[in-house]
Amino acid sequence: MVASAMPLAAKVPLEDPLIHLRCSTVLEYRRGRTIYSREQPSASVYLVIAGKVKVTRYSAAGQEVVLDIYQADDFFGEAALLGVCPSSEEATAFEDSRLMAWTGPEIESLASRQPRLAIALLQVLARRNVDLTSRVESLAVDNIKRRVARTLIRLSERMGTPSQDGSVQMIPFTHELLSQYVGTSREVVTLHMNQFRKLGFLRYSRRGMTVCRDAFQEWMLQNQ
């Protein structure tokens, strides 16, 4: 069974926080620009309006761990609800991006007046929690090859465009980014990606990367 938070979403009619949130000023960030960093910590919860944002953590030894790539309608920086920004966290625009931002007290004030907003945000955080828990499970028990496969399945579910033949078209995530997501070296990711490519699970094209998700899911079932 492939752990994923995605199938959960369909089971209950979830609240949509965007209906209840008052618009804030739209912030624009060109690709590669820093949104917050260890030097410039954030006190805001962000909503992606357009584009993509990469959020990373830095270990004490300076190793980068990619927490996630957030896209339109995703929130990030939710630690601002606690009045803090984890000191080792950074967010950068992965593509040209437009964001809205609210401070922790602003969110509290809006949610106090609109309980449906609070419930919608509770569901956003609960979903993220389920997702992070699946990631903890994968990092604790999966070997690197399974971690790479699970990451490709998850990213294709979250941000891929399905084709008619059942494969999923994705932007070209670099092997370095994947290695920072699964916690290994770029060289090891390249090794596994080449093996998956030879198996026909993965194709590189002009538009990016094509992931045969069904083949990966079947492989996960066969290789436990």
Added chain:
Amino acid sequence: MVASAMPLAAKVPLEDPLIHLRCSTVLEYRRGRTIYSREQPSASVYLVIAGKVKVTRYSAAGQEVVLDIYQADDFFGEAALLGVCPSSEEATAFEDSRLMAWTGPEIESLASRQPRLAIALLQVLARRNVDLTSRVESLAVDNIKRRVARTLIRLSERMGTPSQDGSVQMIPFTHELLSQYVGTSREVVTLHMNQFRKLGFLRYSRRGMTVCRDAFQEWMLQNQ
């Protein structure tokens, strides 16, 4: 720097959800009893009144991953807010325990009438997210010895009793439980625990385990 969600808690005056939650029937579970399982999934968010509860996930290959040990005033089972229980998750009474439980719709209904409850729960989930993110970071970049050290620091912060000499008294977590928390075998945990014991960071006593947290934190700084 040792990643930990604990110092964050002190920075803002957080809402206490317990002030706002209406009491539910108290459920009693003897040590070892199942609260929910893959066969009996839960639709509730639980609050620990007394005792301790172990929540685990099972990988596709049947490996157990300990997500956390929850104690008095901790919530667990928050996926019920999404109307689901992750199918591979189980909760068992780690000690004789008393719990309260609310279904997802009950929590929604209470939170709609009491916005402060919703905000309090938002902060609980945001804190858990920060904590899970630190765990993802550790699993992605730490070697097993650092994971064991970080786990002992975290558990001693969460559920230890500080002594006058700065050490922390803890219940005796088995090496098997620690191995299921850090994602390795019991034998490897025993190897590292013996090394830490020889370094004087760890003592076993009649009451349980004594952890010299300062020594572990210093060791983490020196061994990156």
